[in-house]
């Protein structure tokens with residue numbers, strides 16, 4: 001169809017602006033659900049230099065859901081963890097990550113090469129005819145109307161201006177997000193802003209003495225980080241001093257003296273040197289009507305926990321099934337409000353932890369930061385990082401397991417739980433509980449397209465948690481648990497499709513329910 005101005009007009013359910021790791025993951029998950037999606041990317045190809053170097057078990061689980069973990073795992077290595085040492089080489093904090101599989105079914109920590117990962121994510125889209133991606137396509141305007149958003153962009157391959165009409169637009173367009181600007185959203189500042197010189201190094205000869213652990217050098221003169229990358233790649237991130245100009249510090253004659261303590265030109269070459277200002281910010285609104293934010297457009301963190309991209313991939317996993325349910329009429333538009341309410345506090349928790357770790361590396365605050373982590377005297381802190389719970393949303397707030405990740409065991413038939421369930425809701429239950437369900441409850445379960453899994457392997461977790469059943473969402477977070485059929489029905493009512501869902505309702509605040517359940521699906 002041609003618009004009055006003769007601008008070619010495309011149509012999609014969802015337009016994603018930005019084809020970085022977050023946009024590409026979101027597109028894969030929407031493809032899995034058959035949602036007509038267009039991805040727009042300004043650049044011609046994947047950004048060729050790595051930024052992120054680490055992701056965790058939950059993120060690998062999301063890639064597994066997207067059907068890409070097999071392709072990704074061959075290019076990653078396991079990370080043994082991170083150590084913080086002072087200027088005398090004394091170990092201050094030990095964050096070892098044993099390689100054992102976590103309850104999510106993957107080892108806790110991976111090192112990877114970001115451009116290779118992004119290529120795999122992009123290749124993954126070839127599986128979905130409902131998803132297309134246009135590179136060299138620069139989005140410059142968003143115009144909302146009663147039934148959607150018109151995204152205008154320049155197709156730099158042809159020089160033409162093109163428009164696409166979509167029901168929803170997700171800005172996965174990075175720190176300087178255009179979508180965020182159109183939403184008129186400000187960022188909450190969590191207080192950390194520092195310039196660091198990031199040096200990617202390619203070893204030309206083995207240097208096993210550099211080690212496999214990441215190391216934070218809590219050096220009073222110049223804090224620094226060492227990360228062992230995949231293959232011959234090594235990374236140093238070095239804090240810049242206030243009077244050091246960014247442009248000057250990326251020159252070879254300034255870099256080699258900084259690296260001398262670890263490597264010299266005889267050891268290899270500098271692949272790139274760039275100065276980044278690490279920020280700690282969260283957008284104060286992630287959704288305005290039909291516009292949403294995900295990834296760096298919604299939040300940025302100092303990299304000390306290696307969680308910036310991870311948080312964005314979690315955004316994609318939280319958002320994709322909600323968008324899919326809304327555009328297919330399985331849920332009301334109000335469901336999308338639970339995206340920000342669940343994700344924003346979760347990512348804030350990670351950013352605040354990263355800032356606290358930054359306080360240890362930043363020598364001015366080392367003593368206080370270690371004390372805040374519970375250090376007494378000279379002891380080494382053994383650090384572990386429990387995963388935060390989701391913020392309030394579509395899960396039962398009166399339930400200790402709800403809002404947290406469900407485990408992923410291997411079932412008796414050899415299949416992994418997530419593969420058996422797909423990107424759908426699941427009821428994990430004891431066989432006795434399933435056998436005694438009434439016809440009415442079974443019909444409700446079927447109606448909500450919930451997959452029942454009562455494999456005996458689940459019994460240990462169910463018994464240890466003192467429950468008979470758990471309803472798990474497509475993003476693998478527990479919606480709620482039950483010891484009785486009555487409680488199960490309460491949980492299933494959260495997934496009830498309101499009559500208004502066929503005509504998406506405008507967003508608005510919904511009252512909290514007296515029974516401790518918060519339902520983003522209630523109109």
Ligand SMILES: Cc1cc2nc3c(=O)[nH]c(=O)nc-3n(C[C@H](O)[C@H](O)[C@H](O)COP(=O)(O)OP(=O)(O)OC[C@H]3O[C@@H](n4cnc5c(N)ncnc54)[C@H](O)[C@@H]3O)c2cc1C
Pocket residue numbers: 017018019020021022023040041042043051052053054055137138139140172173174175177178198276294295296297303305306307308309310311312
């Ligand atoms: C030095 C460093 C180390 C890091 N280490 C880690 C780590 O170990 N682990 C981790 O999880 N995270 C880490 N991060 C963070 C991680 O790199 C980012 O969080 C992640 O890359 C963000 O992904 P994204 O898809 O949200 O945004 P981006 O990767 O920035 O992608 C946004 C895309 O949108 C495109 N775009 C922008 N505007 C438009 C427009 N108007 N039209 C069309 N396209 C547009 C851009 O060209 C870009 O391709 C690190 C970051 C840095 C800088």
